[in-house]
Amino acid sequence: DVVMTQSPLSLPVTLGQPASISCRSSQSLVNSDGNTYLNWFQQRPGQSPRRLIHKVSNRDSGVPDRFSGSGSGTDFTLKISRVEAEDVGVYYCMQATHWPWTFGQGTKVEIK
Amino acid sequence: EVQLVESGGGLVQPGGSLRLSCVVSGFTFSSYWMSWVRQAPGKGLEWVANIQQDGSEKYYVDSVKGRFTISRDNAKNSLYLQLNSLTAEDTALYYCARGHLGEDYWGQGTLVTVSS
Numbered sequence: 001d002v003v004m005t006q007s008p009l010s011l012p013v014t015l016g017q018p019a020s021i022s023c024r025s026s027q028s029l030v031n032s033d034g035n036t037y038l039n040w041f042q043q044r045p046g047q048s049p050r051r052l053i054h055k056v057s058n059r060d061s062g063v064p065d066r067f068s069g070s071g072s073g074t075d076f077t078l079k080i081s082r083v084e085a086e087d088v089g090v091y092y093c094m095q096a097t098h099w100p101w102t103f104g105q106g107t108k109v110e111i112k
Numbered sequence: 113e114v115q116l117v118e119s120g121g122g123l124v125q126p127g128g129s130l131r132l133s134c135v136v137s138g139f140t141f142s143s144y145w146m147s148w149v150r151q152a153p154g155k156g157l158e159w160v161a162n163i164q165q166d167g168s169e170k171y172y173v174d175s176v177k178g179r180f181t182i183s184r185d186n187a188k189n190s191l192y193l194q195l196n197s198l199t200a201e202d203t204a205l206y207y208c209a210r211g212h213l214g215e216d217y218w219g220q221g222t223l224v225t226v227s228s
Binding site: 037039041043048049050051054055060090092094096099100101102103104105106 | 156172
């Protein structure tokens with residue numbers, strides 16, 4: 001199975017400051033169809049996961065533009081340009097290129 | 113508005129069975145792959161299974177193969193997960209989600225607790 005490794009696992013941030021989460025995969029996530037199925041999810045406390053980014057860098061509808069995704073191959077990043085209070089929660093990367101789909105361990109974002 | 117509502121969870125003894133259901137609305141159910149994802153208490157997310165639009169293709173994580181069965185009824189806008197031979201390691205919140213390459217809509221989950 002593809003192992004997804006996130007860092008850091010805990011990320012205290014100051015309101016208004018940027019934040020960055022790294023996600024590395026044990027294999028390239030480039031699919032035979034040319035797409036890279038790397039997604040980012042946000043899970044706020046007590047809520048279901050919500051997809052933020054699909055295929056590395058495509059922001060989902062309704063997702064604030066302060067969230068951005070980048071990367072290629074095995075190395076990916078989720079950035080929050082200016083953290084707001086509502087961004088508190090756990091963020092997961094997930095690959096859907098190789099069966100079975102696998103998630104990273106999660107990165108807990110909290111306000112300092 | 114897209115909605116996914118799971119039900120069927122509960123407390124079950126080791127070795128027991130449960131059938132989870134997910135009723136959807138707000139989109140054309142028969143046009144989408146569907147998935148089940150679970151989350152053990154205080155833990156991360158684990159993809160469990162998914163099913164193609166017409167039910168002809170199904171995929172499972174190794175830990176549930178031969179014990180869990182995913183199915184759907186497009187006429188009833190419903191997704192199912194039959195859980196058999198349950199163990200304590202299956203204790204989790206089970207989410208129904210739309211899609212299979214990065215699920216874009218999720219339900220609120222139904223809790224399965226396996227304990228004697």
